[in-house]
Amino acid sequence: MIKRIIRILLQIFPRPVLIRMSLLINRVVAIFLVGNKVECPVCGGHFRKFLPYGYTKATGRDNCLCPKCLSLERHRLMWLYFNKETDFFSKNLKVLHIAPEQCFYKRFKALANLDYTTADLESPIADVHFDVQEIPFAEETYDVVICNHVMEHVTDDAKAMNEIYRVLKPNGFAILQVPMDTDNPNTMEDPNVTDPKEREKLYRQKDHVRLYGLDYGDRLSAVGFNVVARKYAQELDTDLAEKYRLPMDEIFYFNQK
Incomplete structure (x- = not known):
């Protein structure tokens, strides 16, 4: 129920x-x-x-x-990755968080080491509103950009990735997780598919315009990112992963400029 x-x-x-x-x-x-x-x-x-x-x-x-x-599972995985694999919680960083997740918003905003800005098309918890395909900030502004489960909604995802790359400082990194079919080597998309029911059938949700395959890392690399892909949950203690209910098959992409 x-x-x-x-x-x-x-x-x-x-x-x-x-x-x-x-x-x-x-x-x-x-x-x-x-x-x-x-x-x-x-x-x-x-x-x-x-x-x-x-x-x-x-x-x-x-x-x-x-x-x-x-x-959700992916949020808990990202939190652990940030804690164990980065200096996100300790280093002074300028952060842009696009489509901020409810579970992170207040926690990131409260961190004294972060200069933290949230953005979205329409979210009520966003500081600024814009289309990720046209980010209204100067080049090399941010140390970190977080933009999870957004690219599958974007008409021109390459343009959005290029914009995120553009506003990152050299050596900055972006976390750009997406829904993915890990059994498919290729991303499935067709601009002629506009019916919401058909999109839901093909791409898992009526407002998705594609379902990424294992070539997602190649798309990120194509705009200039140095991409490190890991099934990070499988690197953690098995009992802990079960207690946290982590997504064991999710590929976590760390994308550095």
Whole structure:
């Protein structure tokens, strides 16, 4: 029942509305899931299980959404990567976060070492609003750009990647995770596919314009990034990965200028 309710809410309400709704209900829901079987490394919450999540029956999955901070598997993986593999939480960095995730927003904004700016087309928690294909900032402005699960919505993803590369400082890095079919070597896209139902069938969501394959790293390299691809969850302790409910097959791309 919970899975169906979440799926309906995701289908009906636009993301800005969902963000506002989540602020009101997530802490209430968390009370009913108190336990110690799973843990969220982002907020430190312990629960008997996470909530289900997914836009459709095909993409829906159980035990993945933190009821306290709303992190998903990919968010928890990125948090661990930043902690263990980068100086994101300690070095003075100028950061641009495009389409800021609810679970990161307040935590990143509170970090004294970050000069942190959020951006989006329409999100109510964004500081500035723009199209990622035309970023209104000067070249070499940011040390870090975060832009997760955005490229699959963008008409010209190469242009968006070039814009992100442009505003990065030399040696800066970008985290640009996307939904991916790891069984397909090639990205699937067709500009003639415009029907929402057909897009949902082909690309997993009605507002996606492509489904990336294993050539995603090549697309990132093509704009100039030095790309390091790792199945990072598989490098971590197995019991810990299970407790955090990490995406074991997700390829994590670290993209450096």
